[in-house]
Amino acid sequence: MNVSKEQIDRIVRDVIAGVGAQNKATQAPQAAAVTSSSAAKTARAAVLVEPRKFEIKEFPIREIGEDEILVKVEACGVCGTDVHCYKSDPFGLTPNVLGHEGTGEVVKVGSAIKMDSVGKAVKPGDKIVTSLLETSPDCLVAKYNPAKANLSDDLKVYGLLLDEPDNHLNGYFAEYMIIRPGSSFFVVNDMSVDLRCLIEPAAVVCHALERAKSCGNNPLNFRTRVVVQGCGPIGLLMIAVLRTHGVNNIIALDGNPDRLEIARSMGADEVINYKEYSGIDEIAEKVKGLTKGLGAHWGFQVTGVPAAHANLYKLIRRGGGICEVGHFVDGGECAINPHRDICAKEISLVGSWVYNSFEYPNAYHFLQRAERIGLPVSSLITHKFPLDQIDEAIQVNLRQEGIKVVVEAK
Structure with missing residues (x-):
């Protein structure tokens, strides 16, 4: 049988295309399973059970809703507010999981969420930051002056939320955190973890x-x-x-x-x-x-x-x-x-009271610009502690040693 070079090339292309299609068909379900099951079933969290007392507790990770995100925490800075909470619980939040200067990796994204708060597509594997939950529709401050939403009595910040029976993972001093409906969040894949921990204070x-x-x-x-x-x-x-x-x-x-x-x-x-x-x-x-x-x-x-x-x-x-x-x-x-x-x-x-969610992009660009002009803002992070050593992290802050103390979720 005489077969031309053109025919051989076409047969080879068809075979390769068929194998590729078969591989995609067999691998796609496996990829989806990895995405949906890559998170652990439980998560450890540092719970402030009373002033000056943390306990490391383990909680089941509930299934997220269609408008929620599950985040695997990487690190979180210790804020002066965390220290005030540790010393005296001024907001009456205990027991709760503190930590609002944090960042992590997206593990699961609810089906209703397609993009972050500035229109970037979001998917598992993305690095994100978040802090604020939007105010309720009943808040007159936010309704009539959105630029002053930070003055709403209904303003909520992750790490400064009351513990709930089905919502324990409300702060970044934990291995995982659930971002609730109505939250502002931002994809920041092009930033180091240290810079990401500085976005909230920025x-x-x-x-x-x-x-x-x-x-x-x-x-x-x-x-x-x-x-x-x-x-x-x-x-x-x-x-x-x-x-x-x-x-x-x-x-x-x-x-x-x-x-x-x-x-x-x-x-x-x-x-x-x-x-x-x-x-x-x-x-x-x-x-x-x-x-x-x-x-x-x-x-x-x-x-x-x-x-x-x-x-x-x-x-x-x-x-x-x-x-x-x-x-x-x-x-x-x-x-x-x-x-x-x-x-x-x-x-x-x-x-000046806190910030508004739309100021996170400003903070992101400020930090990038600061480093470009030679200001070593990343160097402000001077101490890092694993989650199990959160007490020592707080004590270093209290003793005013170094500058920014970070707790890593490991």
């Missing part, structure tokens, strides 16, 4: 920056002179976001020399160790000396210490502004002089 400082910018008569630009009071994780990120935004004159104020050196790496031009001065009047003179004798245009208060808030007015020039970022829990009261501190200076005073 959203805090992005929101604070926008709050300050809302005072149009006090612009934040290349020539603005800014004081950032407090160089913990949020304060250092505040310095980085200001530098990334184009502010070239930043003064960092703290009592820890190691943190002040890190502040320089985040973009601070000058640093002041308040422990080296006799009091606020002497510090104010130092700030004036760095700001043409007038004081700073803007101050960001990030310590959470009431006395620090009162002191900041002394460092701000007439016509300047203050953004209060640090008081997420009630730390008490402080005394100011309304005449000297506010009225006579025409101070613009704004508060």
Whole structure:
């Protein structure tokens, strides 16, 4: 039998195509089974059962609904709010699973979910971040002013949710977490796990920056002179976001020399160790000396210490502004002089409360931009602990060792 080269080539192509189709037919069900059964049946979680007491408990992983996502947690930063919850349970949440600065890998996606909150397709294997659950339709704040949804009494944050009989996995201090209906979430495959753990705190400082910018008569630009009071994780990120935004004159104020050196790496031009001065009047003179004798245009208060808030007015020039970022829990009261501190200076005073879900993309781009211009924001993560050592992770934070402490789900 004479067979031409063209006929042989066609037969080979047909055979290969047939084998490929057969392989697809036999492999597709197996791939689906892997996707649907790759998650464990149970998950360990660090449950804060009472103030200053964690217990590692194991919970069954329930089946997710059509508009839910099952996430295998990779890591989560320890926030100052977690520490407040650990010390005194100020929100009355115990027993619950804390952790809201987290990230993980998608294991299962409900059939009704096709894309994340900015329209990116989502599938098993994607890396995501999430924190906020959207407010209820009955919330009048969110209904009439969506840009102020962060002020809703109904605002919910993962890691700060009450435990429920069929919903134990509500925080990132666990091996798995279930993202509920109505949550904002974002696919961030192109980020390292360290940067992903910084997106939530970065959203805090992005929101604070926008709050300050809302005072149009006090612009934040290349020539603005800014004081950032407090160089913990949020304060250092505040310095980085200001530098990334184009502010070239930043003064960092703290009592820890190691943190002040890190502040320089985040973009601070000058640093002041308040422990080296006799009091606020002497510090104010130092700030004036760095700001043409007038004081700073803007101050960001990030310590959470009431006395620090009162002191900041002394460092701000007439016509300047203050953004209060640090008081997420009630730390008490402080005394100011309304005449000297506010009225006579025409101070613009704004508060900054959490963030809105749409500020997560801003935080994502801020972190990427910060690293591109040479700010080593990833280096803010200085300690990592496995889930079983969560108590030590909290204690390191309490002792103010390092900067950002992370708990890894392993």
